[in-house]
Amino acid sequence: RTFRSADVHAKDFPTNVAVVAMGAELSKATGGKDTIKVFGDSSLGSEKDTVEQVKIGALDMVRVSSASFHGIVPESLIPSLPFLFRDIEHFRKTMYGPQGDKILAAFDKAGFVGLAFYESGARSMYAKKPIKTLADIKGLKVRVQPSDLMVSLVSALGASPTPMPYAEVYTGLKTGLIDAAENNYPSFDESKHYEAAPVYSETMHVMTPEVLVFSKKVWDTLTKQEQAAIRTAAHNSIATYVKLWEPREKDARAAVVKAGAKIVPAAEIDRKSFIAAEKPVWDKFATTPQLKALVSEIVDAK
Amino acid sequence: MALTVLCLGFVVLLLLGVPVAIAIGLACLATFAVEGLPFETAIQMMVSGMNVFSFLAIPFFIFSGELMLHGGIADKIVNFARSLVGHWKGGLGLANVVASTLFGGVSGSPVADTSAMGGVMIPIMKREGYSAAYAVNVTTHASLSGALMPTSHNMIIYAFAAQAATGMIDGTAIRGVSIGDLMFAGLVPVFWIMVCMLVAAYWQAASHGYPRSVDGRSMVQRFPGWSAVLGAFIASLPGLGVILIILVCVMKGITTATEAAAIAVTYSLLLTVVVYRTMTRVNLMKSLARASKTTGVILLLIGVSNMLRYQMAYLEIPDAIEAALLTATTTPWVMLLYINIIQIILGIFLDMAAHILITTPLFLPLAIQMHVGPVQFGMMLLLNCALGLVHPPVGTVQFVGCAIGNISIGEATKTAWPYYLAILTAIMLVTYVPVFSTWLPSLITGHPVL
Amino acid sequence: MRWLTAVTSRLSRWAMYIACACLAGLLCIVVYGVVMRYVFNDAPPYVEQVALLLVISVAMFGAAAGVRDAGHIGLDSLVAMLSPKLRFWCDIAVQVLSVAFGVALLAGSVEMGLSTYASTIPTLGLSEAFRYLPVLLGGILFAVFSIEHLIARFAGTEVVRSWH
Numbered sequence: 001r002t003f004r005s006a007d008v009h010a011k012d013f014p015t016n017v018a019v020v021a022m023g024a025e026l027s028k029a030t031g032g033k034d035t036i037k038v039f040g041d042s043s044l045g046s047e048k049d050t051v052e053q054v055k056i057g058a059l060d061m062v063r064v065s066s067a068s069f070h071g072i073v074p075e076s077l078i079p080s081l082p083f084l085f086r087d088i089e090h091f092r093k094t095m096y097g098p099q100g101d102k103i104l105a106a107f108d109k110a111g112f113v114g115l116a117f118y119e120s121g122a123r124s125m126y127a128k129k130p131i132k133t134l135a136d137i138k139g140l141k142v143r144v145q146p147s148d149l150m151v152s153l154v155s156a157l158g159a160s161p162t163p164m165p166y167a168e169v170y171t172g173l174k175t176g177l178i179d180a181a182e183n184n185y186p187s188f189d190e191s192k193h194y195e196a197a198p199v200y201s202e203t204m205h206v207m208t209p210e211v212l213v214f215s216k217k218v219w220d221t222l223t224k225q226e227q228a229a230i231r232t233a234a235h236n237s238i239a240t241y242v243k244l245w246e247p248r249e250k251d252a253r254a255a256v257v258k259a260g261a262k263i264v265p266a267a268e269i270d271r272k273s274f275i276a277a278e279k280p281v282w283d284k285f286a287t288t289p290q291l292k293a294l295v296s297e298i299v300d301a302k
Numbered sequence: 303m304a305l306t307v308l309c310l311g312f313v314v315l316l317l318l319g320v321p322v323a324i325a326i327g328l329a330c331l332a333t334f335a336v337e338g339l340p341f342e343t344a345i346q347m348m349v350s351g352m353n354v355f356s357f358l359a360i361p362f363f364i365f366s367g368e369l370m371l372h373g374g375i376a377d378k379i380v381n382f383a384r385s386l387v388g389h390w391k392g393g394l395g396l397a398n399v400v401a402s403t404l405f406g407g408v409s410g411s412p413v414a415d416t417s418a419m420g421g422v423m424i425p426i427m428k429r430e431g432y433s434a435a436y437a438v439n440v441t442t443h444a445s446l447s448g449a450l451m452p453t454s455h456n457m458i459i460y461a462f463a464a465q466a467a468t469g470m471i472d473g474t475a476i477r478g479v480s481i482g483d484l485m486f487a488g489l490v491p492v493f494w495i496m497v498c499m500l501v502a503a504y505w506q507a508a509s510h511g512y513p514r515s516v517d518g519r520s521m522v523q524r525f526p527g528w529s530a531v532l533g534a535f536i537a538s539l540p541g542l543g544v545i546l547i548i549l550v551c552v553m554k555g556i557t558t559a560t561e562a563a564a565i566a567v568t569y570s571l572l573l574t575v576v577v578y579r580t581m582t583r584v585n586l587m588k589s590l591a592r593a594s595k596t597t598g599v600i601l602l603l604i605g606v607s608n609m610l611r612y613q614m615a616y617l618e619i620p621d622a623i624e625a626a627l628l629t630a631t632t633t634p635w636v637m638l639l640y641i642n643i644i645q646i647i648l649g650i651f652l653d654m655a656a657h658i659l660i661t662t663p664l665f666l667p668l669a670i671q672m673h674v675g676p677v678q679f680g681m682m683l684l685l686n687c688a689l690g691l692v693h694p695p696v697g698t699v700q701f702v703g704c705a706i707g708n709i710s711i712g713e714a715t716k717t718a719w720p721y722y723l724a725i726l727t728a729i730m731l732v733t734y735v736p737v738f739s740t741w742l743p744s745l746i747t748g749h750p751v752l
Numbered sequence: 753m754r755w756l757t758a759v760t761s762r763l764s765r766w767a768m769y770i771a772c773a774c775l776a777g778l779l780c781i782v783v784y785g786v787v788m789r790y791v792f793n794d795a796p797p798y799v800e801q802v803a804l805l806l807v808i809s810v811a812m813f814g815a816a817a818g819v820r821d822a823g824h825i826g827l828d829s830l831v832a833m834l835s836p837k838l839r840f841w842c843d844i845a846v847q848v849l850s851v852a853f854g855v856a857l858l859a860g861s862v863e864m865g866l867s868t869y870a871s872t873i874p875t876l877g878l879s880e881a882f883r884y885l886p887v888l889l890g891g892i893l894f895a896v897f898s899i900e901h902l903i904a905r906f907a908g909t910e911v912v913r914s915w916h
């Protein structure tokens with residue numbers, strides 16, 4: 001059968017290409033029995049909509065930001081904790097490894113089958129001025145997504161979190177309705193926010209991953225062999241994805257520099273005091289002993 | 303099979319007289335059943351279609367329009383327009399065009415505009431020797447400007463429908479469309495329409511000898527003098543100020559474009575309750591109730607249109623239509639002509655909100671391939687939809703106008719062609735001359751708008 | 753019939769009151785958000801989600817009142833050309849279909865409410881199921897008002913609007 005998978009990105013975006021590749025591999029593994037059709041461009045609804053459809057079984061699979069699961073699977077909050085990962089190597093080692101698998105397994109009790117995480121780079125702050133220290137960000141109006149975690153994260157830095165729809169951020173930055181926003185390089189590039197807020201400070205405060213999720217309702221109707229084939233294909237799609245994502249991130253960084261954006265490199269950021277300021281946020285969201293154990297396991301991973 | 307159920311179901315239900323929103327909803331539900339999809343997904347898509355932050359502006363713009371309508375702002379604008387052009391041949395017709403265009407900016411809604419201007423002007427015009435059809439046509443067509451004004455809730459719907467647009471035009475990446483960019487794109491086209499409408503109204507009045515009293519005498523009012531014009535202008539300024547308020551709120555970083563709609567309501571309330579003291583308690587309740595009901599009607603349409611959009615994406619219809627059109631032609635100007643023709647035809651059947659939500663994902667990607675940006679395309683789409691509002695059989699604005707003028711739809715349609723022509727020239731200019739709609743917003747926002 | 757009219761006219765008036773109250777509340781909360789952000793540099797994070805819940809309430813109750821007062825836009829020019837007898841049955845079909853739509857809204861929102869019950873709305877901490885409550889109530893009102901129209905047609909009477 002053809003599994004339908006939804007995505008909010010355009011057809012040529014790495015997440016979509018990776019899932020298409022996963023479909024090809026699945027088709028080969030099952031002798032053409034199963035394959036995947038990707039519906040991009042939000043055509044089947046927003047991330048929230050498609051997650052709910054996967055739960056009902058109206059949709060077989062979905063690729064969303066793991067932030068979409070914050071209100072559904074408490075474990076999904078962990079990789080979004082501020083400054084959890086030291087760098088991208090640390091992220092890959094844990095999230096593509098045993099700790100990532102543990103978090104994916106937690107999706108099961110909410111009615112989902114977690115298949116794989118994909119990295120989405122680090123999100124950093126951008127504004128009209130550099131943000132190197134806590135003093136720099138104090139009192140700034142920072143645009144956030146409507147999320148408890150992001151609101152707490154920004155408040156903990158002494159800034160004023162300002163929820164706002166993405167489409168209005170450009171004008172908001174330009175007119176001074178907000179002072180800063182935060183995102184990864186590819187989004188900073190595509191949204192052209194650098195025209196309004198040209199200083200990108202590599203605070204790298206959060207590395208919220210993308211997640212690939214299957215519908216448990218549909219999953220339970222599949223044979224053991226099919227399930228295994230899907231898991232393998234999903235796991236192998238990570239390599240395809242990373243190979244596409246890395247140059248995309250690099251190109252985006254080069255593009256914004258060429259367009260006149262100034263970059264404050266990570267080395268110039270007072271990361272220590274940022275991390276200290278975010279400690280209460282960890283305690284607020286990693287509440288149970290199990291969650292705390294998982295956090296230390298990730299932190300301790302060398 | 304599913305496609306047959308969807309299309310046939312919708313047409314049959316519509317012809318049976320089922321309200322458009324319920325017809326779309328039921329046709330989709332039937333298709334869900336045929337597809338074996340869980341039908342609660344349909345309800346989910348309906349709710350998520352209505353649950354959009356930028357749609358908060360819809361109830362606000364409608365409410366503010368109702369307040370202006372019941373709060374006596376309309377009379378002041380009519381007075382100004384009459385004193386300005388009322389002494390020319392067909393003066394009341396010309397005054398009506400000017401007043402409807404101005405009130406279009408205040409209300410942002412062709413329907414509210416027609417009820418406000420029509421309610422005041424059509425009876426006066428009939429009394430002073432204009433034919434009812436002339437009075438109705440001038441009002442309804444000039445009111446269409448409202449859809450392109452910064453206070454237009456239809457623009458908000460379009461900005462939402464276009465948010466997934468991506469592509470490249472002349473080296474500039476397109477990613478959705480911002481409401482701030484869109485808001486002032488309609489002003490130049492509106493001005494053009496007003497001028498064309500003035501010409502059409504003057505010509506029709508001259509060739510019929512309007513205004514004509516019962517005994518055949520021509521009756522033209524006297525020019526009241528420039529000081530009277532100035533006085534009337536100043537009296538109408540606070541009402542027109544609502545556009546300025548929105549501009550200032552967005553450009554000075556006080557509010558987002560969505561929140562500006564709430565500020566517009568606050569301003570309208572202050573103006574009609576505190577400054578003019580023309581708002582009675584009964585009228586205030588009436589405005590609130592009418593705004594709630596209209597919001598319900600429009601948002602329900604938006605919700606079921608989202609259901610339909612989902613169903614069409616699921617059946618991969620947009621891809622099929624895009625492929626079919628690209629086989630038909632790859633020449634930009636021909637393609638744009640096709641898109642316009644299809645939209646005018648769809649406008650005959652569909653209500654504006656449904657029309658915008660359904661056709662944007664179909665045609666915007668194509669338009670971008672033809673180097674038409676999302677703001678320019680938005681103006682093209684809104685104008686096509688607006689034309690549908692004065693077109694039988696489902697022309698909401700024409701319906702309201704004819705009800706006020708107490709004439710049949712057929713009677714109005716017979717002499718409406720000069721005004722259709724005026725709108726069509728605007729559609730052609732917007733389609734083929736990008737700067738027509740993009741120059742002013744680029745100037746105001748300070749960055750290139752496509 | 754008379755007791756039904758008494759109930760439904762009251763229901764429709766209350767639907768209207770609720771819709772109006774939600775619209776007024778919507779205005780207050782959005783203006784409050786603007787003032788808090790612009791004047792006090794302290795944007796309340798929950799404004800967006802509260803506003804979304806309010807707008808769906810305005811819409812569903814407003815739309816329901818629209819059903820009773822025949823306020824929804826439809827195409828009647830073709831039905832108008834039919835004989836009175838055919839027109840009557842078309843009208844009956846329209847009302848029956850409207851009842852069906854109301855029931856579908858009711859059933860669908862119950863299903864969605866159940867399946868999203870465990871998720872929480874960000875920044876509010878409220879269950880996602882609350883989003884479907886106005887739809888559920890709206891569905892009931894849609895069905896009830898359409899049944900009233902249906903009965904009125906067979907009785908040969910008109911449904912009197914409860915507000916203008």
Ligand code: NA
Nearest residue numbers: 363409410411
């Ligand atoms: Na409006």
Ligand code: NA
Nearest residue numbers: 649650690696
């Ligand atoms: Na029409």
